[in-house]
Amino acid sequence: xxxxxxxxxxxxxxxxxxxxxxxxxxxxxxxxxxxxxxxxxxxxxxxxxxxxxxxxxxxxxxxxxxxxxxxxxxxxxxxxxxxxxxxxxxxxxxxxxxxxxxxxxxxx
Amino acid sequence: xxxxxxxxxxxxxxxxxxxxxxxxxxxxxxxxxxxxxxxxxxxxxxxxxxxxxxxxxxxxxxxxxxxxxxxxxxxxxxxxxxxxxxxxxxxxxxxxxxxxxxxxxxxxxxxxxxxxxxxxxxxxxxxxxxxxxxxxxxx
Numbered sequence: 381x382x383x384x385x386x387x388x389x390x391x392x393x394x395x396x397x398x399x400x401x402x403x404x405x406x407x408x409x410x411x412x413x414x415x416x417x418x419x420x421x422x423x424x425x426x427x428x429x430x431x432x433x434x435x436x437x438x439x440x441x442x443x444x445x446x447x448x449x450x451x452x453x454x455x456x457x458x459x460x461x462x463x464x465x466x467x468x469x470x471x472x473x474x475x476x477x478x479x480x481x482x483x484x485x486x487x488x
Numbered sequence: 489x490x491x492x493x494x495x496x497x498x499x500x501x502x503x504x505x506x507x508x509x510x511x512x513x514x515x516x517x518x519x520x521x522x523x524x525x526x527x528x529x530x531x532x533x534x535x536x537x538x539x540x541x542x543x544x545x546x547x548x549x550x551x552x553x554x555x556x557x558x559x560x561x562x563x564x565x566x567x568x569x570x571x572x573x574x575x576x577x578x579x580x581x582x583x584x585x586x587x588x589x590x591x592x593x594x595x596x597x598x599x600x601x602x603x604x605x606x607x608x609x610x611x612x613x614x615x616x617x618x619x620x621x622x623x624x625x626x627x
Binding site for chain 1: 501502513514515518521522524525526528529531620621622623624
């Protein structure tokens with residue numbers, strides 16, 4: 381099975397694209413693939429709250445969900461506002477993960 | 489300026505293609521951050537700019553952005569300066585390419601040293617020459 385790093389940079393307020401993209405991530409996880417989602421730029425807004433949406437389903441399905449710490453700081457979003465299961469990371473960790481053999485990245 | 493004609497394309501770990509409009513959000517910041525983080529880990533990177541992103545390395549940008557009236561003494565480097573610094577810090581592992589058609593269409597084909605112009609139909613060569621690719625700003 382493949383391993384993916386999916387990067388969501390737009391967030392739900394930019395239109396339905398982010399929810400569709402995260403929905404694709406859910407389907408990948410449900411198909412047995414290993415998925416890590418990184419929320420970056422305005423995509424960090426998807427990491428806030430606790431509503432039942434694709435990101436919630438992703439977390440429930442066991443996907444790893446990261447949020448870019450720099451983007452959080454730029455938007456004055458406290459890490460304490462993130463929903464459970466979402467972890468702040470730095471770009472170093474993202475780069476490290478992307479360079480692992482077999483990991484394929486998709487940026488939305 | 490280097491036209492990269494008839495030269496072997498170096499293999500690289502990651503291709504980062506900046507396809508979207510560069511100043512509508514944080515796209516450029518993310519691209520620079522990711523590129524730097526990859527390079528600091530010893531990875532090799534092809535960076536390709538298309539469309540208005542080709543202006544990021546335009547020679548006429550100069551070294552600094554216009555002064556900030558509320559912080560007069562601080563210098564804000566242009567993206568061309570940041571690109572030059574990255575290229576000088578990682579001379580063997582960073583390869584920066586600008587789409588020739590997009591550059592010329594905008595009258596922006598005078599880039600800072602180190603940027604290689606490539607025709608758009610050669611883009612697939614970069615996909616073949618890199619292990620992974622990231623397209624930024626197109627969907």
